[in-house]
Amino acid sequence: MRRAFSAVTIVAALALAVSACGGGDGGTAAAPSQAAPADPSKISGEITWWDTVRPDSEGPTFQALIKDFEAKYPNIKVKYVNVPSDQAQNQFQTAAQAGTGAPDVIRSEVAWTSQFASLGYLQPLDGSRAVENESDFLPGPLSSTKYNGKAYAVPQVTDTLALLYNKRLLKEAGHEKAPTTVEELKQVALDVKKKTGVNGLALNVDSYFLLPFMYGEGGDLLDVQNKKITVNSPANVKAMATVADLVTSGAAPKPAIQDSYANAMTALKDGKAAMIYNGPWALAEVYQGKEFKDKENLGIAPVPAGSVKAGAPTGGWNLAIYAGSKNIPAATEFVRFMSTPESQAKVAKEISLLPTRASAYDNPDVQGNKDVAVFKPIMDTATARPWIPEGGQLFQPLLEGYQALVGGKTTPEEMLKTVDEKYRGIFKDWS
Numbered sequence: 505m506r507r508a509f510s511a512v513t514i515v516a517a518l519a520l521a522v523s524a525c526g527g528g529d530g531g532t533a534a535a536p537s538q539a540a541p542a543d544p545s546k547i548s549g550e551i552t553w554w555d556t557v558r559p560d561s562e563g564p565t566f567q568a569l570i571k572d573f574e575a576k577y578p579n580i581k582v583k584y585v586n587v588p589s590d591q592a593q594n595q596f597q598t599a600a601q602a603g604t605g606a607p608d609v610i611r612s613e614v615a616w617t618s619q620f621a622s623l624g625y626l627q628p629l630d631g632s633r634a635v636e637n638e639s640d641f642l643p644g645p646l647s648s649t650k651y652n653g654k655a656y657a658v659p660q661v662t663d664t665l666a667l668l669y670n671k672r673l674l675k676e677a678g679h680e681k682a683p684t685t686v687e688e689l690k691q692v693a694l695d696v697k698k699k700t701g702v703n704g705l706a707l708n709v710d711s712y713f714l715l716p717f718m719y720g721e722g723g724d725l726l727d728v729q730n731k732k733i734t735v736n737s738p739a740n741v742k743a744m745a746t747v748a749d750l751v752t753s754g755a756a757p758k759p760a761i762q763d764s765y766a767n768a769m770t771a772l773k774d775g776k777a778a779m780i781y782n783g784p785w786a787l788a789e790v791y792q793g794k795e796f797k798d799k800e801n802l803g804i805a806p807v808p809a810g811s812v813k814a815g816a817p818t819g820g821w822n823l824a825i826y827a828g829s830k831n832i833p834a835a836t837e838f839v840r841f842m843s844t845p846e847s848q849a850k851v852a853k854e855i856s857l858l859p860t861r862a863s864a865y866d867n868p869d870v871q872g873n874k875d876v877a878v879f880k881p882i883m884d885t886a887t888a889r890p891w892i893p894e895g896g897q898l899f900q901p902l903l904e905g906y907q908a909l910v911g912g913k914t915t916p917e918e919m920l921k922t923v924d925e926k927y928r929g930i931f932k933d934w935s
């Protein structure tokens with residue numbers, strides 16, 4: 505998952521880390537391998553976990569899991585630290601580079617994992633208890649844990665984007681069903697505005713949330729296999745023109761540049777906007793809003809399709825162990841416990857986050873969650889993202905372009921030309 509990340513901090517942190525470590529497999533020296541005792545329940549000590557979920561809506565579920573873990577492993581104490589998702593990458597890299605202050609376990613966004621691994625910050629997990637029964641993990645999330653063919657993390661949750669909508673407002677505007685195309689999205693939004701006075705669509709000005717429009721037209725950022733930069737394509741020009749038109753037509757109000765994610769969420773929760781794009785991680789917070797005290801008022805549908813497809817991106821989070829951890833056996837047991845089918849089912853039941861284990865979907869608690877049932881098929885057809893160390897650098901140029909576009913300061917063509925130029929500064933040997 506990706507939520508309201510600050511691409512500025514991502515790029516700054518990456519530059520700092522690369523300059524310090526020179527990339528490759530160097531960087532922080534890995535701690536010596538520590539074999540687990542014959543009886544894992546005898547492992548002892550304290551470990552620190554940096555979590556990145558929202559502390560008010562998602563945090564209690566994960567802290568309850570920690571209590572379950574500590575009950576099973578009474579000699580291990582877990583220190584829980586909640587780090588905002590837009591700060592965790594920067595803080596972890598700074599601490600790992602310095603060799604002090606990094607947690608034993610970090611909840612790593614899927615795009616960060618290969619980057620951290622390339623810098624030598626993560627403990628290889630192949631052959632450890634953390635990755636037992638690897639074949640049970642869904643292929644997409646599992647692929648995000650690999651770097652140079654080795655496992656450096658365990659998939660914790662997976663996600664994608666969907667259209668979240670207020671059924672009451674759409675019905676008042678004359679629409680019983682969610683829009684299925686971007687043309688319908690525009691019309692439904694305009695109808696909501698005209699007939700209810702409420703904004704039809706609230707846009708989140710974050711790079712990740714542009715991807716459905718690009719994928720929907722058959723566009724992408726890169727062609728990794730052929731080492732080509734493809735962001736400045738006719739398909740993406742069409743996609744950006746669609747986004748700009750949503751604003752200029754009045755289907756969506758001109759979005760705020762700062763705190764855009766929070767503003768869009770608040771607008772939906774308070775009934776001041778009828779539709780937003782967001783993922784399953786947002787549901788626990790959405791249901792706290794006054795409009796959705798009756799959960800049945802929330803509609804969830806695939807992102808509206810462009811001329812090619814409905815192109816939701818793949819997101820999610822992994823659990824990774826810091827290579828410099830002083831207690832890798834305890835960290836390994838913790839990662840293993842938190843990613844079991846039973847733990848994932850508990851999380852899915854309580855806050856609707858999507859499991860990464862196939863067997864977890866057989867659990868009655870997961871099968872009984874309506875939100876998971878809606879999101880799972882969307883996730884199954886989501887568009888894969890490239891798990892490359894430079895992946896985190898793709899978003900800042902796109903974000904700056906998105907901000908300029910919705911601010912009326914550039915055209916789709918000029919925006920993508922600028923993004924293309926910045927990407928060529930990152931991928932110097934790509935065509």
